[in-house]
Amino acid sequence: MNTASLVILLGLMLGLSGCSVHSQLQKPPYTHYQDDALAIQEAREAWLVLSSPRRSHEWPEARKKYNACIRKLASHLKQASRNGGMDEATRQSLPFVIEKSPYARDSNPWHYEAIFMSDEVDPTYRLRETVTVEGMGIPLAGLAPEGASRPHANMLRDNGNVHTLTAILDFDRMVDGKPTLRTLPRLMNEHILIGRHKVRQPLAANFSVPIALFWKLSDADGTELLGAFRPKKAISTMGLYFSEPYDPKKIPVLFTHGLMSGPATFANLTNRLLVDPVIRENYQFWFFGYPSGLAWTIPAGRQRAALAELTQEYNSLGASREMNNIVMVGHSMGGLITRFNTSTKPWILMKGLFELPPETFESMTADNWKEGLTPLNCDDHTLEQLHNNFIFTPAKGVTRIVYMATPHRGSTFADNW
The missing domain is CATH 3.40.50.1820 (Alpha/Beta hydrolase fold, catalytic domain)
Incomplete structure (x- = not known):
C-alpha cells in the first residue's frame, strides 16, 4: 500500500472512531457486559424462531431483531478496538466467543487490519449502484493484513485485500455455554443452516462496499x-x-x-x-x-x-x-x-516486420524457434527479444x-x- 493509501486508511479509521493518539495509549475497561448479555438473549430468542420451520411467518421480524443484536455486539467490539484493543483476559470474559480467523491478529478482536460496517463506507466510490441481499447477520468489509495471502512475482504486492464478510452469532456453536461470533466470507457462503432442523436461511450481504473500499485503497x-x-x-x-x-x-x-x-x-x-x-x-x-x-x-x-x-x-x-x-x-x-x-501461433504477428513470404511463419512452430531453426537473419540479442515476446504456447x-x-x-x- 502506498503512502497515499495509508493516509486514506488512517483518515477512514480515525474518522470512524474519533479517537486520538492519546486515547489509544489508554485502554478503558470493557463496559458493555450487561448490554451484551441482553443482546445475546434477544438474539437467541430470534434464533429459535428462525430455526423453526413452523414459525416461518415470524421470520422477517425475527431476522430484524437478530441483526440488530449482532450490530450492537459489533459496535461494542469496534469501540474496544478503537480504544486500543482488549487483552486476552478481557476477551475471555466476554459473554460470547470470537471465532478465530485465518487472518488472525491478536491485537484486534476482529482479526483484521480493520473492520468496516457497511454504513461506515461510501458505497458510491466508482460505483453507480449498491448491490445488497437481505438475510441473517450484518454485512462487513474486512481489510486483510498485508502479506495475508501468498505473494506472486507477477502479482501486485499484497496491499491488503478487502473481504466481503457477514457477521453472525451462532448458537449452534456453543463454547463453554457461550455462542460464537463469526465472520463468514460472504462470497463463499450464500446461506447458513441453523438449528436441529437445519433450516436454510440466506445471509445478509453488501457486495458494493468492499469493491468501493478496495479500489479506493488500491x-x-x-x-x-x-x-x-x-x-x-x-x-x-x-x-x-x-x-x-x-x-x-x-x-x-x-x-x-x-x-x-x-x-x-x-x-x-x-x-x-x-x-x-x-x-x-x-x-x-x-x-x-x-x-x-x-x-x-x-x-x-x-x-x-x-x-x-x-x-x-x-x-x-x-x-x-x-x-x-x-x-x-x-x-x-x-x-x-x-x-x-x-494464440496458437503468436509469432505470425511478426510477418509484417520482415520481407519474407507469409507462409514462412505459418509453417513455423515454437519448437523450431527454441532450437534456433528460424528463417530470420538477426543478431543474437534481437532474436532473444523476439523469442521472449512472440514465441510461446x-x-x-x-x-x-x-x-x-x-x-x-x-x-x-x-x-x-
Missing part, C-alpha cells in the same frame, strides 16, 4: 493517465489484482483493461454481475493492470507469466475443473493482449474469451497523436 487507482503518458512511473502497478481470497470452487474470470484505463474500470461491471447468485456461486473475479503506455507485448508477457505462476500454484496437476475453465475478458487494447496470449486453462470493443483489425486512433 495503488493503481487514479494512475490511468500516468500509466498512458508516463508508463515507467506506474510500472509498479503492473500485475494481477485479487479483491477476494482465491476460491478453488469457482471459475476465475480475468479482466484486462484498455488504453488510458486501469483495472478499476471494471468496478461497476463486476458490482453488477454480483447481483446474480449463480454468478456469485460459480465465478471469482481477477484483474490484470498495466501502464497502457508500454509496448503492449510487455504487459502481455507479464500476464502470461502471472497465469503460469497461478496455474503452477493452484493447478499443478491439471486436475482442477475450475482452473481449466478460465474466462478472459478484454476491453479494447486489453482484448488485443488477451487475443495474443491465447497459449495460456493454459483458458476456455472462453469475451471481447469488449476490441479493434481486431486495427484502429484509426492508433494513427493520430
Whole structure:
C-alpha cells in the first residue's frame, strides 16, 4: 500500500472512531457486559424462531431483531478496538466467543487490519449502484493484513485485500455455554443452516462496499493517465489484482483493461454481475493492470507469466475443473493482449516486420524457434527479444474469451497523436 493509501486508511479509521493518539495509549475497561448479555438473549430468542420451520411467518421480524443484536455486539467490539484493543483476559470474559480467523491478529478482536460496517463506507466510490441481499447477520468489509495471502512475482504486492464478510452469532456453536461470533466470507457462503432442523436461511450481504473500499485503497487507482503518458512511473502497478481470497470452487474470470484505463474500470461491471447468485456461486473475479503506455507485448508477457505462476500454484496437476475453465475478458487494447496470449501461433504477428513470404511463419512452430531453426537473419540479442515476446504456447486453462470493443483489425486512433 502506498503512502497515499495509508493516509486514506488512517483518515477512514480515525474518522470512524474519533479517537486520538492519546486515547489509544489508554485502554478503558470493557463496559458493555450487561448490554451484551441482553443482546445475546434477544438474539437467541430470534434464533429459535428462525430455526423453526413452523414459525416461518415470524421470520422477517425475527431476522430484524437478530441483526440488530449482532450490530450492537459489533459496535461494542469496534469501540474496544478503537480504544486500543482488549487483552486476552478481557476477551475471555466476554459473554460470547470470537471465532478465530485465518487472518488472525491478536491485537484486534476482529482479526483484521480493520473492520468496516457497511454504513461506515461510501458505497458510491466508482460505483453507480449498491448491490445488497437481505438475510441473517450484518454485512462487513474486512481489510486483510498485508502479506495475508501468498505473494506472486507477477502479482501486485499484497496491499491488503478487502473481504466481503457477514457477521453472525451462532448458537449452534456453543463454547463453554457461550455462542460464537463469526465472520463468514460472504462470497463463499450464500446461506447458513441453523438449528436441529437445519433450516436454510440466506445471509445478509453488501457486495458494493468492499469493491468501493478496495479500489479506493488500491495503488493503481487514479494512475490511468500516468500509466498512458508516463508508463515507467506506474510500472509498479503492473500485475494481477485479487479483491477476494482465491476460491478453488469457482471459475476465475480475468479482466484486462484498455488504453488510458486501469483495472478499476471494471468496478461497476463486476458490482453488477454480483447481483446474480449463480454468478456469485460459480465465478471469482481477477484483474490484470498495466501502464497502457508500454509496448503492449510487455504487459502481455507479464500476464502470461502471472497465469503460469497461478496455474503452477493452484493447478499443478491439471486436475482442477475450475482452473481449466478460465474466462478472459478484454476491453479494447486489453482484448488485443488477451487475443495474443491465447494464440496458437503468436509469432505470425511478426510477418509484417520482415520481407519474407507469409507462409514462412505459418509453417513455423515454437519448437523450431527454441532450437534456433528460424528463417530470420538477426543478431543474437534481437532474436532473444523476439523469442521472449512472440514465441510461446497459449495460456493454459483458458476456455472462453469475451471481447469488449476490441479493434481486431486495427484502429484509426492508433494513427493520430
